[in-house]
Amino acid sequence: MKYLDEYRDAEGARKFASLLARITTRPWTIMEVCGGQTHAIVRFGIDELLPSGITLVHGPGCPVCVTPIEMVDRAIAIARRPEVIFCSFGDMMRVPGTCSDLLRVKAEGGDVRMIYAPIDALEIAARNPDKQIVFFAVGFETTAPANALAVYQARRRGLRNFSMLVSQVLVPPAMQAILEAPRCRVQGFLAAGHVCAVMGIDAYGPLAARFGVPIVVTGFEPLDILHGITMCVQQLEEGRVEVENQYVRAVRPEGNRRARDLLAEVFCVVPREWRGIGEIPLSGLSLRPEYSDFDAERRFPAEVDSRRSIEPSLCISGEILQGLKKPSECPAFGRQCTPESPLGATMVSSEGACAAYYRYRHVRTEATTDGA
Amino acid sequence: MCLAIPGKILDVRDGDEWQRTGRVDFGGVVKEVSLALVPDAGVGVYVLVHVGMALSTIGEAEAQEVFAYLRQLEPEDVP
Ligand code: SF4
Numbered sequence: 001m002k003y004l005d006e007y008r009d010a011e012g013a014r015k016f017a018s019l020l021a022r023i024t025t026r027p028w029t030i031m032e033v034c035g036g037q038t039h040a041i042v043r044f045g046i047d048e049l050l051p052s053g054i055t056l057v058h059g060p061g062c063p064v065c066v067t068p069i070e071m072v073d074r075a076i077a078i079a080r081r082p083e084v085i086f087c088s089f090g091d092m093m094r095v096p097g098t099c100s101d102l103l104r105v106k107a108e109g110g111d112v113r114m115i116y117a118p119i120d121a122l123e124i125a126a127r128n129p130d131k132q133i134v135f136f137a138v139g140f141e142t143t144a145p146a147n148a149l150a151v152y153q154a155r156r157r158g159l160r161n162f163s164m165l166v167s168q169v170l171v172p173p174a175m176q177a178i179l180e181a182p183r184c185r186v187q188g189f190l191a192a193g194h195v196c197a198v199m200g201i202d203a204y205g206p207l208a209a210r211f212g213v214p215i216v217v218t219g220f221e222p223l224d225i226l227h228g229i230t231m232c233v234q235q236l237e238e239g240r241v242e243v244e245n246q247y248v249r250a251v252r253p254e255g256n257r258r259a260r261d262l263l264a265e266v267f268c269v270v271p272r273e274w275r276g277i278g279e280i281p282l283s284g285l286s287l288r289p290e291y292s293d294f295d296a297e298r299r300f301p302a303e304v305d306s307r308r309s310i311e312p313s314l315c316i317s318g319e320i321l322q323g324l325k326k327p328s329e330c331p332a333f334g335r336q337c338t339p340e341s342p343l344g345a346t347m348v349s350s351e352g353a354c355a356a357y358y359r360y361r362h363v364r365t366e367a368t369t370d371g372a
Numbered sequence: 373m374c375l376a377i378p379g380k381i382l383d384v385r386d387g388d389e390w391q392r393t394g395r396v397d398f399g400g401v402v403k404e405v406s407l408a409l410v411p412d413a414g415v416g417v418y419v420l421v422h423v424g425m426a427l428s429t430i431g432e433a434e435a436q437e438v439f440a441y442l443r444q445l446e447p448e449d450v451p
Pocket of ligand 1: 334
């Protein structure tokens with residue numbers, strides 16, 4: 001497939017590996033922010049091509065993983081209502097809430113539907129005027145435009161039986177929270193290319209300058225990731241601190257103007273809770289007052305007692321999401337916690353670090369116990 | 373879930389500005405996609421698609437940068 005396979009070339013990967021081996025003189029710790037990159041790194045064994053001094057730590061960039069358990073409980077409560085058709089992306093279906101998940105609600109007779117595109121929920125709403133259609137709008141900046149377009153069109157079409165349960169999060173504030181944490185060991189970032197394709201790169205200059213960390217906007221294929229690591233290591237070795245763009249084929253410095261305008265029309269910036277991390281200021285999106293009629297939290301209020309939304313105590317996914325630990329350091333990994341019966345969200349989503357390690361590294365992590 | 377995949381625009385249906393859609397070919401799998409955010413992208417152009425929405429066009433010249441970089445590497449980096 002064009003613009004995909006050519007970026008998986010093994011020969012090119014070996015060239016990057018030997019270049020990195022030559023230019024690296026000291027140990028460096030680099031965080032890849034996005035779960036899609038984590039998945040590719042573990043799947044293609046990119047971390048194993050690097051000189052031993054370079055450590056990749058996995059960031060919080062999996063929207064499924066960071067959706068708060070209280071929000072999952074709220075989704076479950078709404079999905080159980082007999083008048084509701086609940087629509088969700090597939091990867092939210094098995095995320096454990098406190099005592100159930102959406103798939104189980106469906107098995108118990110709830111009308112829960114997996115959709116590919118948010119706009120599909122509008123067609124379901126138009127075809128079922130006597131039902132309430134609720135869409136679970138999770139995601140980062142990458143997903144926000146499609147979610148925004150759904151509610152924008154619902155308002156224009158006067159679809160009164162449509163609403164959204166919004167759990168949108170923003171990446172740069174999470175990077176800032178990671179850098180501010182006392183135990184932070186991140187010296188450079190690979191920023192998430194698809195987020196930047198929407199939002200552009202201007203948010204990263206102040207972060208790089210304030211914390212003295214190079215930030216390289218990076219794509220998702222093996223050669224992209226190796227190129228991004230190389231650019232980051234070159235900055236670190238030369239003592240430069242800059243925002244650079246590896247993913248030039250898709251990311252313009254200003255992002256996508258129309259997408260940004262659409263987001264500004266529909267959403268406003270609010271504080272958000274991140275599963276496993278806690279509340280991060282100005283790190284989420286919520287519907288603007290003009291769209292509050294479409295807010296599922298208002299339409300179906302007070303369904304959940306947030307004090308009763310409890311995380312399983314074994315799970316260390318919070319530390320994993322902040323790059324403090326690796327999945328193989330979790331005592332439950334591969335034992336009490338597997339993709340079939342996940343304890344935490346990082347085991348559910350295919351982009352969660354625990355699921356990626358389980359899928360591609362399970363045999364070896366069992367054998368060596370220190371994993372990566 | 374932030375996976376976005378490159379595909380080639382096969383045709384375009386211009387509705388009003390927010391209803392612009394088209395069929396996009398992902399290496400043989402064809403899907404109907406919103407083209408509302410890429411108003412200038414026409415037939416034959418590659419776009420990056422996520423949850424049914426094209427987020428940006430793929431620059432043909434820029435797509436070569438990684439390979440150009442690899443080509444100019446010094447001989448000692450070529451294993
Ligand atoms: S392996 Fe399971 S229990 Fe351990 S951190 Fe990952 S999701 Fe949580």
